[in-house]
Amino acid sequence: MLAALGLLVPALTSAQTHWAWLSVGASGAAAAVLVLDWWLRRRSGPRAAGTAVVDHQVSGGDQPAAVEGTGDDTAKSPPDQAHLEPGEEDVDAADALVVSELTDEVRVLDERPRYHLADCSWLAARPSLGLPITEARQLGFTPCAVCRPDATLAALKRAQVRAEARQESRQEVGRDQPAEPA
The missing domain is CATH 1.10.20 (Histone, subunit A)
Incomplete structure (x- = not known):
């Protein structure tokens, strides 16, 4: 050029x-x-088999990001491990089915493969972007193993469905009761 x-x-x-x-x-x-x-x-692809991925961004403004897949992760101190990408959540098939129908917002970072809950400890103060979970999954993002967004959101959805079912059953019981004379 x-x-x-x-x-x-x-x-x-x-x-x-x-x-x-x-x-x-x-x-x-x-x-x-x-x-x-x-x-x-x-x-x-984003990661060829057997190659290390280098993150060229400087996180926190003071230290260069770590090389992933080098095998010396155990020798690093916990602050250095914060620069590594978190693992992918092992998602139960039932949870994946529940999550596929949700529109809840998750957080993603540019050039990172995971989506997170807003309170994920790995996200910390990193600038993130909110997306509906269905869109994040369509774009190829996978769930974070630290905050476990799929399991958490599926459990919340199941609890919400149970609470709605209890509410409906209470309302039906109330309708079936004869009116008390005044």
Whole structure:
């Protein structure tokens, strides 16, 4: 891209068109390299088997993020482990079915594969974005093993359904009772 820009300057300042054509060619070559890079990254997926994923963002402003999958996680102190991605929640099939029908909001972080509950300890003060859980799942996010959003939201939904059923049964019992004379 810089070469194309460098060739564009003489094309604009001189009357020779070959500089312009060289700039167009350099731009096309740069575009081809960018498309090839995009295609290779898309084809290999977010994590190729056996490779480590490096997070280039600086979390907290003071320490670089850790390399995932290096195998030396046990030697790290707890603050260093906060930079690692939490594991994926092992979701029960019944919970997954309940959660698939929910529209509750979960929190996601840009460039991170997990979705979280708003009070997740792993999220801490990280800037996050709220999404309906169905949209987060459609976008490929998976549940966090720290806050266990699928199990928690499924349990809340089941408790809500039980409370509504009790309320309905109380109302039906009240309707079946004969009115007391005044």
